[in-house]
């Protein structure tokens with residue numbers, strides 16, 4: 001744990017020092033919660049950006065509010081689609097993610113144009129992320145200071161720091177998404193296997209869309 005913490009703190013400190021417009025994006029997973037806590041304790045005072053799709057669990061919206069009060073020196077920004085695709089998960093889930101989740105974030109990043117994004121993804125959080133590296137080149141640069149952490153180490157850190165997590169984590173929701181598309185997983189399962197169940201995908205598009213928008 002100490003080695004993990006040292007490396008992550010060093011990556012976060014360097015990011016804060018090198019990018020004055022450094023921005024955190026989060027879906028309020030365990031990784032995001034740990035990242036925000038680590039960054040706050042290293043005096044990060046930038047923005048934490050969250051996309052409210054309109055279909056989050058009520059607990060997610062309450063937790064967002066709790067975090068924004070817990071870290072008063074950080075500015076929490078909640079985005080949503082200007083013209084939501086209502087109940088799109090019933091008709092075309094990929095399009096629903098694109099309109100209700102991906103586009104609001106990409107539009108915001110186009111407007112703000114931050115140099116670098118910090119996020120809480122880990123190699124352990126999905127089979128599609130097993131080769132995640134600390135840096136992913138692009139505009140903006142993506143920095144993944146928790147890339148080596150496991151779900152277990154994230155939960156251990158939360159306990160050691162008396163950090164309250166999203167209330168559904170303890171019920172097996174180890175990757176947090178919208179209520180129509182997210183299920184709890186059994187201990188030891190791929191945390192991401194509870195996302196987009198029956199849809200043949202594990203990513204919403206925020207981290208995989210490459211052809212247009214700001215994260216490329």
Ligand code: SF4
Nearest residue numbers: 055093096097178181
């Ligand atoms: S996760 Fe489901 S409800 Fe949420 S934006 Fe994507 S398709 Fe829509």
